[in-house]
Amino acid sequence: MDPITAMLEKVLAEVASDGSGETAAYIPELAEADPDLLAFGLVGPRGRVFTAGDESAPFTIQSMSKPFVLALALELHGRDEVFRRVGAEPSGEPFNAISLEARTGRPANPMVNAGAIATTALIPGADVDERTGRIVGMMSKFAGRSLWIDEAVYASESATGDRNRALAHLLKSYEIIQGSVTDAVETYFRQCSVLVTVRDLAVMAATLAFGGRNPVTRDQVVSERVARDVTSIMASCGMYDFSGEWMLRVGLPAKSGVSGGVIAVAPSQFGVAAFSPRLDPHGNSVRASRIVEILSDRFGMHLL
Numbered sequence: 001m002d003p004i005t006a007m008l009e010k011v012l013a014e015v016a017s018d019g020s021g022e023t024a025a026y027i028p029e030l031a032e033a034d035p036d037l038l039a040f041g042l043v044g045p046r047g048r049v050f051t052a053g054d055e056s057a058p059f060t061i062q063s064m065s066k067p068f069v070l071a072l073a074l075e076l077h078g079r080d081e082v083f084r085r086v087g088a089e090p091s092g093e094p095f096n097a098i099s100l101e102a103r104t105g106r107p108a109n110p111m112v113n114a115g116a117i118a119t120t121a122l123i124p125g126a127d128v129d130e131r132t133g134r135i136v137g138m139m140s141k142f143a144g145r146s147l148w149i150d151e152a153v154y155a156s157e158s159a160t161g162d163r164n165r166a167l168a169h170l171l172k173s174y175e176i177i178q179g180s181v182t183d184a185v186e187t188y189f190r191q192c193s194v195l196v197t198v199r200d201l202a203v204m205a206a207t208l209a210f211g212g213r214n215p216v217t218r219d220q221v222v223s224e225r226v227a228r229d230v231t232s233i234m235a236s237c238g239m240y241d242f243s244g245e246w247m248l249r250v251g252l253p254a255k256s257g258v259s260g261g262v263i264a265v266a267p268s269q270f271g272v273a274a275f276s277p278r279l280d281p282h283g284n285s286v287r288a289s290r291i292v293e294i295l296s297d298r299f300g301m302h303l304l
């Protein structure tokens, strides 16, 4: 075994016995996920992929879709147009909070649901399928392979998505969203339901780490400027109301998802992803967060 894989295995073994936290309860597909799944991936500058644990277990990307949809919106519309509609400030609130600026209705940032729905609404298309097609196409370039949607998860997200629908209607009332609220929110549910593995996510994170160029396929997926903007937002807002403490302890831009994944970006060094379904009260995976923290500590990856 090469030394990096051996190191990944060792980190996995260190967190394996932690059974704390609970799987997400709001839809059966997440509630019934095997809580013992544990996986870790890392991609370096020359595109070598290192993985350990349940590396081929598929799970839905959930909120880890938000940075990639933000990247697409920035590519299509530019920074000014996007940040006219959504802020760049940490909300200090849970992911599904209302978090809208009192006077303008502008969501705090694109990583909380309100801001993510506003960002999704900026992706053009005649209908949900066309918008989703653009988003999945972009995510596939980040991952270096064709991704697809788990239709059962999408159906459950849509069936339980009234809070997100309410947020979208509020956004429309402030004219942050133009066009169909239904299209925006169903596209958001579909983007959250894209299936990935920890390997895919590590390559996606690495594409952000290396200035928008996928280090495996060598494809320049987004501009260096867009990759930097997205990574900056992840640094301040990616872990919801734990973002400040995360920066203090781990020191890497990151994004979590309710399925139990965490991606982290070590600029010009590594893309990292970890996965384990049990979540802490902030909605961040207990063991995946711990894995990234140990890695950052052991390799001196803290940016500051």
Ligand code: DON
Pocket: 061, 062, 063, 064, 095, 096, 113, 157, 164, 189, 192, 256, 257, 258, 259, 282, 283, 284
């Ligand atoms: O909006 C929702 O409720 C989910 N589909 C995504 C939320 C999510 O991943 C929050 N992250 N921890």
